[in-house]
Amino acid sequence: MGVVRTPIETDPDLVLDLTDVSLRRDGRTLVGPVTWQVELDERWVVLGPNGAGKTSLLRIASALEYPSTGSAVILGEQLGRTEVTELRSRVGLSSAAVAGRIPGDEVVKDLVVSAGYAVLGRWREAYDEADFDRAADTLEMIGGEHLADRTWGTLSEGERKRVLIARAMMTDPELLLLDEPGAGLDLGGREDLVARLADMALDPDAPATVLVTHHVEEIPPGFTHAMLLAEGGVTATGLIDDVITSENLSRAFAQSIVVDAVDGRYFARRARRSGRHRRP
Ligand SMILES: Nc1ncnc2c1ncn2[C@@H]1O[C@H](COP(=O)(O)OP(=O)(O)OP(=O)(O)O)[C@@H](O)[C@H]1O
Numbered sequence: 329m330g331v332v333r334t335p336i337e338t339d340p341d342l343v344l345d346l347t348d349v350s351l352r353r354d355g356r357t358l359v360g361p362v363t364w365q366v367e368l369d370e371r372w373v374v375l376g377p378n379g380a381g382k383t384s385l386l387r388i389a390s391a392l393e394y395p396s397t398g399s400a401v402i403l404g405e406q407l408g409r410t411e412v413t414e415l416r417s418r419v420g421l422s423s424a425a426v427a428g429r430i431p432g433d434e435v436v437k438d439l440v441v442s443a444g445y446a447v448l449g450r451w452r453e454a455y456d457e458a459d460f461d462r463a464a465d466t467l468e469m470i471g472g473e474h475l476a477d478r479t480w481g482t483l484s485e486g487e488r489k490r491v492l493i494a495r496a497m498m499t500d501p502e503l504l505l506l507d508e509p510g511a512g513l514d515l516g517g518r519e520d521l522v523a524r525l526a527d528m529a530l531d532p533d534a535p536a537t538v539l540v541t542h543h544v545e546e547i548p549p550g551f552t553h554a555m556l557l558a559e560g561g562v563t564a565t566g567l568i569d570d571v572i573t574s575e576n577l578s579r580a581f582a583q584s585i586v587v588d589a590v591d592g593r594y595f596a597r598r599a600r601r602s603g604r605h606r607r608p
Pocket of ligand 1: 358378382
């Protein structure tokens with residue numbers, strides 16, 4: 329006898345609806361409890377120190393992990409009561425874990441096109457021309473059109489980051505999750521990425537986006553909301569200007585941080601201790 333599933337009532341504007349979710353391993357809480365709602369037109373940044381639980385939270389949001397406690401509704405589907413393979417194909421994810429599984433000899437355009445079938449390193453017999461057109465478009469959107477015929481193993485860190493984002497966008501996802509897309513980029517690469525993500529943030533057709541980063545300098549203008557995590561818990565969440573403040577960052581990073589906001593960007597540094605350089 330089949331399982332009778334009662335459809336859950338969800339707000340159609342909510343792409344993520346997490347209530348008291350946590351992820352536990354070996355008796356340890358990696359993240360949570362977190363209550364978090366992301367709407368269709370929102371662009372979120374999740375920021376926090378190493379080990380704060382950012383990636384763990386994204387693993388739940390991308391339906392790669394079931395929460396140990398609480399309820400996770402992703403794109404209207406409740407984790408634990410839905411077919412996750414289909415759900416995962418509706419979420420675009422770019423992360424170091426995805427990058428680590430890509431064979432060095434994989435050709436970029438094949439890598440991007442195969443995202444439509446949620447496989448890595450596996451070649452379907454025939455992709456449509458439309459699939460390759462879409463792959464070319466997503467590469468172009470992120471400034472990687474010239475990389476289409478290169479192999480993964482020959483790409484620089486910045487080029488890889490672009491290809492991963494194009495791959496995540498290939499399926500026209502309803503939710504885009506970018507886990508540290510700026511890690512390892514030089515200043516020019518970071519600024520280029522920030523500019524492209526800013527364009528995407530302002531595009532009303534772009535999916536709801538969550539960007540995980542360690543650095544406020546990587547927050548693209550146009551991002552609307554932010555969540556700060558520390559030691560697995562949420563220390564601040566809400567509209568970006570209310571969250572990315574000296575006070576909140578000082579609390580999350582457990583040291584005195586000063587944040588400046590300039591032209592829609594944020595810049596952070598440690599506060600100078602008064603009197604530190606005075607002669608005795
Ligand atoms: N599979 C696992 N088993 C046990 N502990 C884990 C596992 N995955 C992550 N952790 C631990 O959970 C905590 C949160 O890890 P997570 O990767 O989510 O943090 P993060 O904020 O993304 O960190 P970083 O900024 O360093 O990438 C860390 O202390 C980490 O060591």
